[in-house]
Amino acid sequence: xxxxxxxxxxxxxxxxxxxxxxxxxxxxxxxxxxxxxxxxxxxxxxxxxxxxxxxxxxxxxxxxxxxxxxxxxxxxxxxxxxxxxxxxxxxxxxxxxxxxxxxxxxxxxxxxxxxxxxxxxxxxxxxxxxxxxxxxxxxxxxxxxxxxxxxxxxxxxxxxxxxxxxxxxxxxxxxxxxxxxxxxxxxxxxxxxxxxxxxxxxxxxxxxxxxxxxxxxxxxxxxxxxxxxxxxxxxxxxxxxxxxxxxxxxxxxxxxxxxxxxxxxxxxxxxxxxxxxxxxxxxxxxxxxxxxxxxxxxxxxxxxxxxxxxxxxxxxxxxxxxxxxxx
Amino acid sequence: xxxxxxxxxxxxxxxxxxxxxxxxxxxxxxxxxxxxxxxxxxxxxxxxxxxxxxxxxxxxxxxxxxxxxxxxxxxxxxxxxxxxxxxxxxxxxxxxxxxxxxxxxxxxxxxxxxxxxxxxxxxxxxxxxxxxxxxxxxxxxxxxxxxxxxxxxxxxxxxxxxxxxxxxxxxxxxxxxxxxxxxxxxxxxxxxxxxxxxxxxxxxxxxxxxxxxxxxxxxxxxxxxxxxxxxxxxxxxxxxxxxxxxxxxxxxxxxxxxxxxxxxxxxxxxxxxxxxxxxxxxxxxxxxxxxxxxxxxxxxxxxxxxxxxxxxxxxxxxxxxxxxxxxxxxxxxxxxxxxxxxxxxxxxxxxxxxxxxxxxxxxxxxxxxxxxxxxxxxxxxxxxxxxxxxxxxxxxxxxxxxxxxxxxxxxxxxxxxxxxxxxxxxxxxxxxxxxxxxxxxxxxxxxxxxxxxxxxxx
Numbered sequence: 001x002x003x004x005x006x007x008x009x010x011x012x013x014x015x016x017x018x019x020x021x022x023x024x025x026x027x028x029x030x031x032x033x034x035x036x037x038x039x040x041x042x043x044x045x046x047x048x049x050x051x052x053x054x055x056x057x058x059x060x061x062x063x064x065x066x067x068x069x070x071x072x073x074x075x076x077x078x079x080x081x082x083x084x085x086x087x088x089x090x091x092x093x094x095x096x097x098x099x100x101x102x103x104x105x106x107x108x109x110x111x112x113x114x115x116x117x118x119x120x121x122x123x124x125x126x127x128x129x130x131x132x133x134x135x136x137x138x139x140x141x142x143x144x145x146x147x148x149x150x151x152x153x154x155x156x157x158x159x160x161x162x163x164x165x166x167x168x169x170x171x172x173x174x175x176x177x178x179x180x181x182x183x184x185x186x187x188x189x190x191x192x193x194x195x196x197x198x199x200x201x202x203x204x205x206x207x208x209x210x211x212x213x214x215x216x217x218x219x220x221x222x223x224x225x226x227x228x229x230x231x232x233x234x235x236x237x238x239x240x241x242x243x244x245x246x247x248x249x250x251x252x253x254x255x256x257x258x259x260x261x262x263x264x265x266x267x268x269x270x271x272x273x274x275x276x277x278x279x280x281x282x283x284x285x286x287x288x289x290x291x292x293x294x295x296x297x298x299x300x301x302x303x304x305x306x307x308x309x310x311x312x313x314x315x316x317x318x319x320x321x322x323x324x325x326x327x
Numbered sequence: 328x329x330x331x332x333x334x335x336x337x338x339x340x341x342x343x344x345x346x347x348x349x350x351x352x353x354x355x356x357x358x359x360x361x362x363x364x365x366x367x368x369x370x371x372x373x374x375x376x377x378x379x380x381x382x383x384x385x386x387x388x389x390x391x392x393x394x395x396x397x398x399x400x401x402x403x404x405x406x407x408x409x410x411x412x413x414x415x416x417x418x419x420x421x422x423x424x425x426x427x428x429x430x431x432x433x434x435x436x437x438x439x440x441x442x443x444x445x446x447x448x449x450x451x452x453x454x455x456x457x458x459x460x461x462x463x464x465x466x467x468x469x470x471x472x473x474x475x476x477x478x479x480x481x482x483x484x485x486x487x488x489x490x491x492x493x494x495x496x497x498x499x500x501x502x503x504x505x506x507x508x509x510x511x512x513x514x515x516x517x518x519x520x521x522x523x524x525x526x527x528x529x530x531x532x533x534x535x536x537x538x539x540x541x542x543x544x545x546x547x548x549x550x551x552x553x554x555x556x557x558x559x560x561x562x563x564x565x566x567x568x569x570x571x572x573x574x575x576x577x578x579x580x581x582x583x584x585x586x587x588x589x590x591x592x593x594x595x596x597x598x599x600x601x602x603x604x605x606x607x608x609x610x611x612x613x614x615x616x617x618x619x620x621x622x623x624x625x626x627x628x629x630x631x632x633x634x635x636x637x638x639x640x641x642x643x644x645x646x647x648x649x650x651x652x653x654x655x656x657x658x659x660x661x662x663x664x665x666x667x668x669x670x671x672x673x674x675x676x677x678x679x680x681x682x683x684x685x686x687x688x689x690x691x692x693x694x695x696x697x698x699x700x701x702x703x704x705x706x707x708x709x710x711x712x713x714x715x716x717x718x719x720x721x722x723x724x725x726x727x728x729x730x731x732x733x734x735x736x737x738x739x740x741x742x743x744x745x746x747x748x749x750x751x752x753x754x755x756x757x758x759x760x761x762x763x764x765x766x767x768x769x770x771x772x773x774x775x776x777x778x779x780x781x782x783x784x785x
Contacts, residue, residue: 168498
């Protein structure tokens with residue numbers, strides 16, 4: 001009887017194990033080696049790899065995506081959109097969030113009308129030297145783990161797992177090298193979210209090219225950019241009223257920053273203008289793929305250089321759905 | 328008459344609340360521990376008039392002597408910079424951001440905890456059994472909840488199953504085997520696994536008391552010790568942290584000595600001489616190495632055994648902290664975590680942690696208090712009529728606590744960066760220290776007369 005009790009106790013203890021904290025584990029130093037070829041991440045949920053699982057709609061977004069450096073001013077590219085759409089409720093709030101001392105020094109009483117005042121504020125917020133409105137600072141405030149409109153549940157959900165490297169506010173390397181980025185090849189990566197996207201507007205993705213080329217050894221000048229075709233897919237699961245859907249945005253990045261002191265290219269797009277209304281409602285997963293179109297050494301003129309083993313990879317740093325709503 | 332009755336009722340309620348407060352203090356309610364220290368102070372003020380007459384004698388007979396170093400140590404925490412604030416804090420500095428009010432409550436609250444321990448024993452209102460059960464239950468509850476949470480989040484034996492594996496959180500990488508879920512206040516937070524193991528090891532040690540079980544008359548004590556000890560052991564086993572059982576050796580040796588009456592063989596001048604010799608030799612080697620006399624550090628470096636023994640990560644920190652203190656460069660506390668490229672703080676050793684953040688003066692206060700407490704404890708152990716079962720359990724608990732915190736004191740308990748802003752666990756916030764202070768007061772009366780006890784029938 002006593003043995004039964006002890007057995008029951010252990011059975012009970014084992015039965016409560018959920019292992020929620022260790023659903024996604026990796027070997028220590030996996031993806032963080034000195035060997036470029038060992039650092040690729042290939043994690044994509046298998047359901048996203050089967051072509052027939054989702055009815056796909058492809059949208060050509062080339063020319064409708066803006067490209068910036070992480071330290072460029074983001075005011076006209078995205079912050080103004082947040083203000084106009086009411087996500088930032090007032091110009092005073094915009095000043096508080098993104099205004100440096102020069103912006104804050106502008107006073108309404110110094111202008112003949114409020115319109116002139118707002119114009120002056122907008123102009124000053126968009127100044128290139130206003131680093132408070134840079135993409136770098138914008139990401140600190142609007143990442144999936146810091147956004148003011150996200151509940152703690154949503155923030156915590158986006159803090160879990162390796163995908164959190166893309167939600168941790170860092171849109172550019174902070175000196176930690178491979179620890180803060182995800183390196184992918186053309187097979188790409190994907191992620192299923194634990195929540196569904198309900199409302200959205202802008203989408204931001206920060207990435208750069210990276211190669212294993214030893215420029216010194218080869219005696220060639222560093223190639224600072226590459227032409228890359230991005231393919232970003234969003235997945236919606238089947239429901240009682242809809243079949244499983246997949247929306248793929250394809251756009252070219254003519255000058256994707258590459259091997260350029262870890263400088264990234266920040267890509268911003270307005271999903272509401274690219275896609276039919278509410279198309280992405282209930283999205284709970286995405287994949288990121290790319291295709292190298294041109295690289296002065298690895299793919300000169302769009303033709304693969306077969307004489308070298310050097311490789312090109314896409315280094316992903318951040319994805320953001322600023323002011324989106326999730327359930 | 329009416330007034331006296333009311334007073335007594337107030338005393339009864341206050342003493343009962345004192346035990347409740349000790350339960351909550353032992354439970355460690357995270358950020359609201361300060362509240363309980365404040366309540367402890369208020370309870371002491373309520374009870375003081377009633378006990379003052381009897382207490383006056385005891386104050387003269389050594390209670391003052393016991394209180395003074397503790398109060399002095401706590402006073403130093405008022406001045407020590409590490410407990411305070413700084414406008415700009417860097418990663419290599421420790422500022423715990425305690426306000427003056429918080430520090431004052433710590434001073435009066437912890438002093439009150441000791442006096443309440445004294446009063447609880449002096450009152451004779453509660454049996455030793457009740458006091459021990461309350462304290463042990465308070466210590467065991469968070470460990471048990473944390474154990475279940477760890478099991479749910481990481482599964483059994485996760486230190487073995489996930490050895491060498493990492494997880495990502497908020498973009499950073501963390502080793503799975505170094506983590507556990509820990510109850511803090513009303514939240515479960517991923518913590519350093521040593522925090523849970525510390526509690527589990529300390530709880531396990533009380534089971535040694537069961538070797539002194541006599542008959543069936545000690546039913547509640549037996550059940551309590553068995554359950555508490557089982558919680559500790561089960562936690563260690565299910566975590567797969569079997570090597571940590573080594574920390575039970577001091578308690579096991581003590582129990583063996585007591586059980587088989589070996590003390591009479593050890594209590595002689597030869598043993599004392601050997602013990603003093605070993606301690607003195609160790610101290611001399613430590614001091615000479617710290618000051619690198621005779622170029623000892625180079626000599627130790629040349630041999631793999633001495634290098635590992637005397638120049639390991641722990642010892643390097645200890646030497647530096649000791650030198651700074653003994654040279655009077657650190658009198659009432661430092662706040663730096665590193666000097667140049669050498670990491671100094673935290674050390675993992677509660678005494679050296681204190682020597683660094685409380686300085687030489689604070690450390691002396693603490694060390695004298697602990698020495699006096701041990702002295703009182705020995706007298707209590709020898710003379711008190713409390714159950715041997717409970718007395719042995721108390722000593723094994725304190726012994727294990729002492730040895731565990733000599734190497735594994737977790738000044739920082741959590742692992743995620745987002746918890747760093749409140750991740751400080753100085754001794755004055757540790758329920759283990761507060762329980763020690765309580766028992767310092769509780770065991771003090773052991774060598775005293777029973778005068779001053781209130782009528783139990785009331």
